[in-house]
Amino acid sequence: xxxxxxxxxxxxxxxxxxxxxxxxxxxxxxxxxxxxxxxxxxxxxxxxxxxxxxxxxxxxxxxxxxxxxxxxxxxxxxxxxxxxxxxxxxxxxxxxxxxxxxxxxxxxxxxxxxxxxxxxxxxxxxxxxxxxxxxxxxxxxxxxxxxxxxxxxxxxxxxxxxxxxxxxxxxxxxxxxxxxxxxxxxxxxxxxxxxxxxxxxxxxxxxxxxxxxxxxxxxxxxxxxxxxxxxxxxxxxxxxxxxxxxxxxxxxxxxxxxxxxxxxxxxxxxxxxxxxxxxxxxxxxxxxxxx
Amino acid sequence: xxxxxxxxxxxxxxxxxxxxxxxxxxxxxxxxxxxxxxxxxxxxxxxxxxxxxxxxxxxxxxxxxxxxxxxxxxxxxxxxxxxxxxxxxxxxxxxxxxxxxxxxxxxxxxxxxxxxxxxxxxxxxxxxxxxxxxxxxxxxxxxxxxxxxxxxxxxxxxxxxxxxxxxxxxxxxxxxxxxxxxxxxxxxxxxxxxxxxxxxxxxxxxxxxxxxxxxxxxxxxxxxxxxxxxxxxxxxxxxxxxxxxxxxxxxxxxxxxxxxxx
Numbered sequence: 001x002x003x004x005x006x007x008x009x010x011x012x013x014x015x016x017x018x019x020x021x022x023x024x025x026x027x028x029x030x031x032x033x034x035x036x037x038x039x040x041x042x043x044x045x046x047x048x049x050x051x052x053x054x055x056x057x058x059x060x061x062x063x064x065x066x067x068x069x070x071x072x073x074x075x076x077x078x079x080x081x082x083x084x085x086x087x088x089x090x091x092x093x094x095x096x097x098x099x100x101x102x103x104x105x106x107x108x109x110x111x112x113x114x115x116x117x118x119x120x121x122x123x124x125x126x127x128x129x130x131x132x133x134x135x136x137x138x139x140x141x142x143x144x145x146x147x148x149x150x151x152x153x154x155x156x157x158x159x160x161x162x163x164x165x166x167x168x169x170x171x172x173x174x175x176x177x178x179x180x181x182x183x184x185x186x187x188x189x190x191x192x193x194x195x196x197x198x199x200x201x202x203x204x205x206x207x208x209x210x211x212x213x214x215x216x217x218x219x220x221x222x223x224x225x226x227x228x229x230x231x232x233x234x235x236x237x238x239x240x241x242x243x244x245x246x247x248x249x250x251x252x253x254x255x256x257x258x259x260x261x262x263x264x265x266x267x268x269x270x271x272x273x274x275x276x277x278x279x280x281x282x283x284x285x286x287x288x289x290x291x
Numbered sequence: 292x293x294x295x296x297x298x299x300x301x302x303x304x305x306x307x308x309x310x311x312x313x314x315x316x317x318x319x320x321x322x323x324x325x326x327x328x329x330x331x332x333x334x335x336x337x338x339x340x341x342x343x344x345x346x347x348x349x350x351x352x353x354x355x356x357x358x359x360x361x362x363x364x365x366x367x368x369x370x371x372x373x374x375x376x377x378x379x380x381x382x383x384x385x386x387x388x389x390x391x392x393x394x395x396x397x398x399x400x401x402x403x404x405x406x407x408x409x410x411x412x413x414x415x416x417x418x419x420x421x422x423x424x425x426x427x428x429x430x431x432x433x434x435x436x437x438x439x440x441x442x443x444x445x446x447x448x449x450x451x452x453x454x455x456x457x458x459x460x461x462x463x464x465x466x467x468x469x470x471x472x473x474x475x476x477x478x479x480x481x482x483x484x485x486x487x488x489x490x491x492x493x494x495x496x497x498x499x500x501x502x503x504x505x506x507x508x509x510x511x512x513x514x515x516x517x518x519x520x521x522x523x524x525x526x527x528x529x530x531x532x533x534x535x536x537x538x539x540x541x542x543x544x545x546x547x548x549x550x551x552x553x
Contacts, residue, residue: 168403172396182355183405186376
């Protein structure tokens, strides 16, 4: 029964990891940008949420209504300025620029908000509550909600990419930037839109993790970015549903590791990550980010 | 040379004009002071051997290369500083060499992208389907599943639905069987009938002589001949194509279609 529990918990945690990963995957799939500041931006989103909740007293769950658009705008602006500037030089430059951004954000957060960790909505029934399945399996409401949000985000992304006019342009630009220009598409603007969408998912990831656990200035790189990377690589680069599969595999591996020995939780996840890199480097699914 | 250009502009107004265009690829001078004037409604063909600078010229007109000097005028307006997407929205559409379809998009989606920033005009996706009847039933297929000729027609369709005023066609015949090339060129009159102007690059000289009102021959980035097809002899074209030292250099045919299949 303990094993069944581990698998169920792992699958649900996988939803959280998919939420971490889908923005990273989208940015890579469209712009070929590996955004090393991805996790730190999620932490920023979490801090913004805390600020918004403190100031406006809106219900914790509704904070995303403000945080998602704020992050989307930030995504568009960052893409059109420093990320595009780096892209114009080379794809490698984007690695250095986003790494620099990551360092700046982390230290900025340390400076202004100290190293103390903060949670979002601690004490809320949704955050602490759970229900029991059978006699031994206890499932947190929050994980179920996060899993559902992750699936909804992936469905939304899929619909956006396959059926909307902008989604079509995003795929066209990802396929052939020059040909898209010849059709009148300003690829810089299209990249900005893609970044805005990716940052919107980053906002949800930050809020979700703040509720699930605690945020501190280093959470972005040591947890969110690494788990996002692992989920993307396991699932297959550029594949949307691959990120969910990758997240689930990572989550299950961690829970099974924890079942063997509580200190092996994180290690087990990375061992699977390494195994996938060795055996199937293109990931479990190898399709592009498309319908 | 510039003075001559100035004098003539009073009598006729070209839709597209290139003045003393020089383009470098790094150290290499790909185009050297090339000028041309394309009148509305005509077919203007640029011919020349591999590496003569034909594609560079077309790509510079579309905005994909920046000239070192010289200018591109479209309908009297200097568009030299405009990005490719701005030029496309002004009415310069290009079918790039190698077709360059969006590989992960279906046939219809490729056309939809082409129509996204369309100017008002006669061309619609529906009209493209009427012209190429096979396309409608295969519109949901990925373009990778199409043959080379079919891909080329989708690429043309994608350019047409933008309702351009001038259509730039880069090496339509590249990698296609002669029968397919004939069929594609056979559609040109229908396209011209809607008021389009066509500037095309063609390695197959006989094909260019057949369809064009003007031919313009490039050799190593320089203009070696500019004329109406009826006013030149095959020998003159040959000399311009291979250089003055002459036809001795290569195969004697006036066409060098280097039959590459794909």
